[in-house]
Amino acid sequence: MSVLLVAEISGANIALDATAKAVAAATALGPITVLAAGEGVDPAPLAALDGVAKVLHVEGADYGHQMPEALTDLLLSLAPGFTHIVAPATTSAKAAFPRLAALLDVMVISDVVAVESADTFARPIYAGNAIQTVKSNDPVKVLTIRTAGFDAAGSTGSAPVETLDPVAASDLASWIEDRVVTSDRPELTSAEVVVSGGRGVGSEESFALIEGLADTMDAAVGASRAAVDSGYAPNDKQVGQTGKVVAPDLYIACGISGAIQHLAGMKDSKIIVAINKDEEAPIFQVADFGLVADLFDAVPEMTEKLK
Amino acid sequence: MKILVPVKRVIDYNVKVRVKSDGSGVDLANVKMSMNPFDEIAVEEAVRLKEKGIATEVVAVSIGVAKSEDALRTALAMGADRAILITAADDVHTDIEPLAVAKLLDKVVEVEEPGLVIAGKQAIDNDMNATGQMLAALLGWGQATSASALEIADGTARVTREVDGGLQVVEVKLPAIVTCDLRLNEPRYASLPNIMKAKKKPLEKMTPADYGVDVTPRLELVKTDEPAARAAGQIVGSVDELISKLKEAGVA
Structure with missing residues (x-):
């Protein structure tokens, strides 16, 4: 073999x-x-x-x-x-x-x-x-x-x-451009810590809260499909079955309800933290530590206290 | 230009999947089935190209059990002109592998001679993400997978693809295969009059034998398991408590 x-x-x-x-x-x-x-x-x-x-x-x-x-x-x-x-x-x-x-x-x-x-x-x-x-x-x-x-x-x-030597080039397709955002943050699929935002983040501007916590923890930024579809975060941040599959030491899900599609992309993380104001959110069923709180209060507080 | 759109009938994406206790697969008896969501996006894109005057005809094709006709009727109600049903299985639990599907589609393309094939990037049942690429290989065509934007001009398709690093733009010579990602478009709902009209649109019924294709699977199913369950942990009362738990665990 x-x-x-x-x-x-x-x-x-x-x-x-x-x-x-x-x-x-x-x-x-x-x-x-x-x-x-x-x-x-x-x-x-x-x-x-x-x-x-x-x-x-x-x-x-x-x-x-x-x-x-x-x-x-x-x-x-x-x-x-x-x-x-x-x-x-x-x-x-x-x-x-x-x-x-x-x-x-x-x-x-x-x-x-x-x-x-x-x-x-x-x-x-x-x-x-x-x-x-x-x-x-x-x-x-x-x-x-x-x-x-x-x-x-x-x-x-x-x-x-x-x-x-390379083999002869194919003329079936040609590359035009890559639209890649370069970032100083760790790469999503290999990061030890991932902080992700979902629909609850509410806007592209508010996504800065997620990025703030991520930077404090030297973490990669992720997003749920709902957040990407709503335009809060770019597609390459999507964690889930049709996005990236991650298994960091620590995954912090903020304002993410926990659709099966998303869980498929992060449930092998070693420790999962969920911050969500809806105590019924399915994400709490897979979280090691759950905090029922408004992410607009909890995430800035956490960022401040970890600095 | 004719566009061919392969569609698959799969478990409805809202249905909770149950693994059969004997490990033989997922229980599909008496569960709601629908068109694969990525395929709906493919049909929508093809119909939009027809509405723009770029495509002249949209042909939907489905391979599976006889009931796959339902997915084809949905495609017809969305605006496809006609359909081809290739009945390749008697039991809904028999999944026809992407390689066999690609071989059948290869034969359909030989007959239909479309200028473009638009497919879903993957089916939400076997999650293989393979059929479009395999068909492109068999035809010797270029491919652009995971499309989030598509423009047709001057014998080429300019496709924006969703890739790991962000987005990539490529140009593929037509004829070509494009597979759709979620953000390519938002599929329309078929209206009742269109659903009625779809019942009268032409639907041709075929079998793999008609095309001389062997659909015997290459992969033997050993077993199907439930994924390991993750137990719920504890609810903490404050950010301070959360931080101290994370510090105890050595991750903050």
Whole structure:
């Protein structure tokens, strides 16, 4: 058995935490070859990950832009000889991996939360309301890993790096632009603390309260789907089944009622705090500590006292 | 330009999911079923493109049990012109895998020759997020998944995609596959007159055998479990008490 694992890379930036967690999840499946495809990538941090036998480094603008057509063509050229092709379940892998699987004539297995054996995997279905365990009878297993539940692989190794040429560019699609907000805050899916706001926050301006508490705690900012749909927070902050799945040490939900869709994205957090003025809110049923209070009083008070 | 919209009949998103005690799956007997919410967004987008004069015809296709006709009638009531029902299962608990669905859609595209396929980004039952991408692969077309904005011009689709870092804008050459995210549009409700009219719109009935596609699943279901439950904790009386609890736990 041998694993080809696609590192999550945007431009030159390696999402090391997500990649290291996927490496940890795939370690039991055999020696891991990591693909570092991007633009201006330094593959050294990937070569250092424990469990990695080799790194393949490929440069190309389309890879840096995470274009699924280009990434799929590259993966197809590398696939022969590997029994498992794996990536963290990021939006780029979710775009490319089903495409790859179809061309290999195998079924993709998305959002794996547990690797039971070389061919048997558990994944959430119905927005996390059920966990399905499936056995794949396909010759190659194409998997995306929901990384939140895995500990990251360590960085004590030193695997060799081999540089490859990019494959011919596809003209099916072209990148126009990324609209990415850069922030000094920790990244949502790897932060130790996440402070999230929901519909109860009431406006984009009031979302500054959530950001204030987050900055005081060196936390990432999250939002419920209701808050994103209402325009209080941008889409990339959405925590939930169709947004990001997080499992920080501490998750503070402010003005979030706790729809199943949202719970699916944060219920694996180690400690959950709920601040909501509605004592009947379902979020209290999963919270370790609940505070029935108006977030407009409680959040500024908490921010002040933690400074 | 013709637009093809695949739609799936799934458990209604408001229904509480119950895992069957024998671990064989989720209980779908006698529960309310509806069109997959992401597919409603796809139908809406296709109908809007027709209303703008960009699309000439909207064809909805569904693959599943015979009752999937309900989802197609909803699509027709929303404004699709005609429908294709591919009956691929007898039991509502049989989920046709995205790979098999993509292979069937590949054959439908061969016949219909649409200029664009708009699909939901995922079905809320199996949450695979795969069918659109798999279809694009089989057709050798470009793809733009998780769309939150779509413009058609000069033989291309300019798509704003929701990605991990924020938004990404790409251009895909037509024909192409676009899959919809939640914020692409707000689907209309079908009016009663339109629901009545939809009953008379053409609906073609097919089977996988008609297309020569094998829908045997590649993934064998071992078991379906309830997720581990999380116990409710304690209600604290004040911010001070909350902070002291968090400090005790070593997280603040």
